[in-house]
Amino acid sequence: MQSQKEVKKLGREKLQRIIEMCTAIEGHTVDPFTLDVEDIIRMVKEYFPSWEQPEDFNLDAEAIHHLASVIKLQSEWVKHRSTSLYTDPFLLEEKITQASKEEMVNVLLKAWHPLVELEQISIHSLATAMRYWEQLVPLEERWRELLAPEVAVGTATREELVKQRVLGDKAFSEELECYWRELKQQVQAKGQGGRMRYWDFVGAETYEDTVQRAFLASFLITYGYATLEIYPLEEEIFIKPFDEPVAKIAAQQSVSVPIAVTVENWQKWKRGEMQ
Amino acid sequence: MSVGKRKGVYASKMKRATHMLFYRRHQKPGVKGWELHKALGADYPKVLDILDDYLKSLDLQVKTVFEEEKAPAAKPSLEELDKARFYITLRGDLTPKEAKMIGWRIDDLAGLAVAIAYVISKKGQAPRKEVEKLLGEKLPNWKVGLNIDRYIRYGYLQQDDKEQLYLDWRTRAEVDEKALIDLLLSSEKQTTLPAEEESEEVEDKDGE
Numbered sequence: 001m002q003s004q005k006e007v008k009k010l011g012r013e014k015l016q017r018i019i020e021m022c023t024a025i026e027g028h029t030v031d032p033f034t035l036d037v038e039d040i041i042r043m044v045k046e047y048f049p050s051w052e053q054p055e056d057f058n059l060d061a062e063a064i065h066h067l068a069s070v071i072k073l074q075s076e077w078v079k080h081r082s083t084s085l086y087t088d089p090f091l092l093e094e095k096i097t098q099a100s101k102e103e104m105v106n107v108l109l110k111a112w113h114p115l116v117e118l119e120q121i122s123i124h125s126l127a128t129a130m131r132y133w134e135q136l137v138p139l140e141e142r143w144r145e146l147l148a149p150e151v152a153v154g155t156a157t158r159e160e161l162v163k164q165r166v167l168g169d170k171a172f173s174e175e176l177e178c179y180w181r182e183l184k185q186q187v188q189a190k191g192q193g194g195r196m197r198y199w200d201f202v203g204a205e206t207y208e209d210t211v212q213r214a215f216l217a218s219f220l221i222t223y224g225y226a227t228l229e230i231y232p233l234e235e236e237i238f239i240k241p242f243d244e245p246v247a248k249i250a251a252q253q254s255v256s257v258p259i260a261v262t263v264e265n266w267q268k269w270k271r272g273e274m275q
Numbered sequence: 276m277s278v279g280k281r282k283g284v285y286a287s288k289m290k291r292a293t294h295m296l297f298y299r300r301h302q303k304p305g306v307k308g309w310e311l312h313k314a315l316g317a318d319y320p321k322v323l324d325i326l327d328d329y330l331k332s333l334d335l336q337v338k339t340v341f342e343e344e345k346a347p348a349a350k351p352s353l354e355e356l357d358k359a360r361f362y363i364t365l366r367g368d369l370t371p372k373e374a375k376m377i378g379w380r381i382d383d384l385a386g387l388a389v390a391i392a393y394v395i396s397k398k399g400q401a402p403r404k405e406v407e408k409l410l411g412e413k414l415p416n417w418k419v420g421l422n423i424d425r426y427i428r429y430g431y432l433q434q435d436d437k438e439q440l441y442l443d444w445r446t447r448a449e450v451d452e453k454a455l456i457d458l459l460l461s462s463e464k465q466t467t468l469p470a471e472e473e474s475e476e477v478e479d480k481d482g483e
Contacts, residue, residue: 027437039386061381064370077398089397093409096389101381102381102385104384105371105388107455107459108387108391108450111314111368113336113368113449114449115362116365117297117298118298232309233309
């Protein structure tokens with residue numbers, strides 16, 4: 001007869017193995033149907049009454065979560081098989097291997113409709129370019145302006161850098177966390193649907209502070225503390241905090257969103273015109 | 276609004292749509308629906324229909340690529356169209372001779388067909404190594420990697436950090452995936468190109 005301790009140990013090992021198997025399926029290295037879902041659920045149910053510690057419940061929840069992803073993959077597989085695009089990969093592979101390159105080209109040409117684009121300069125853009133060229137200061141003069149006066153090398157303390165605003169007075173991550181909390185509080189107080197207008201959040205009394213807040217907001221979004229909702233047609237941007245920082249999905253392509261934090265926009269916001 | 280005036284408005288909107296669609300405005304070609312909505316107004320789908328009709332005689336078409344990769348079953352809503360991307364593509368198909376004239380070698384085109392067909396057969400995702408192995412059966416090994424990199428660069432395929440290949444925006448815009456698979460499955464063995472039988476060494480698209 002196995003002791004309770006041994007049962008728990010065995011149960012944990014089995015859950016770990018289930019998680020590993022599911023992760024492999026999610027990574028598309030294993031066929032989703034190699035996993036007998038019913039059998040796994042039975043096993044998870046069997047060990048569930050033994051769990052007492054939060055870590056064990058956590059492991060149990062993780063296994064169920066991964067199992068749900070596998071079921072989703074299985075459902076996608078069935079859906080794909082039922083579409084008209086589904087073809088037996090072995091049959092297709094066989095066809096591809098047997099086909100001559102002429103045959104492959106012939107097939108592609110019948111299904112290929114290349115994009116059409118024009119590349120042409122207009123009189124208008126030429127005239128604009130000429131005006132720009134005329135006004136462009138020669139490199140010699142531009143570089144002269146950039147020459148910085150020589151200064152003696154010295155040392156600076158952290159306090160001095162904070163005073164000169166090169167460094168913030170808090171560690172950056174700490175500052176970011178504070179800012180995230182502030183965003184959550186503001187959304188709770190003033191926001192709607194768990195979000196608020198971007199400008200209402202970054203806008204401050206002075207332009208300098210607004211820029212500083214926009215700078216921090218960009219890090220909140222990049223590091224997964226918050227996200228942006230953009231409505232290009234209405235020209236509206238909302239910022240939405242996450243309850244927990246979200247790790248980026250590897251396959252997901254990140255997109256840069258340029259937002260002009262100009263003096264004009266800041267003044268517009270102050271006048272209440274950024275609604 | 277009188278009929279004449281309305282015609283004038285649509286002619287002007289069609290011109291604007293032509294400029295936007297033919298000349299590249301962003302890094303990738305094509306225009307988002309919401310950009311057309313903003314520039315032409317809410318009736319831009321009608322403007323595009325008129326333009327598409329006009330382009331028929333030139334063997335060109337306005338191609339719509341929906342965000343979810345598949346066209347909506349029913350008539351697309353304005354919201355779905357706003358999120359879609361619009362391109363101008365060839366309406367008919369190219370002859371092998373024309374394909375060479377626009378800078379594709381037969382090897383590269385055949386490799387592209389194989390890569391796309393294989394990724395489709397694998398539910399839209401295939402390990403790069405498998406595609407390389409397949410192409411390696413008929414192309415020299417040194418060329419296989421270069422070709423796949425080129426398909427990625429042109430936007431036909433994309434690769435993630437796990438070296439998995441997917442179809443990219445250009446395939447969705449240019450290739451009729453279903454037709455490609457159907458044609459491949461129904462194709463009979465053929466050893467010469469239909470329009471001509473000479474060799475294929477032509478300058479590559481980017482001079483490689």
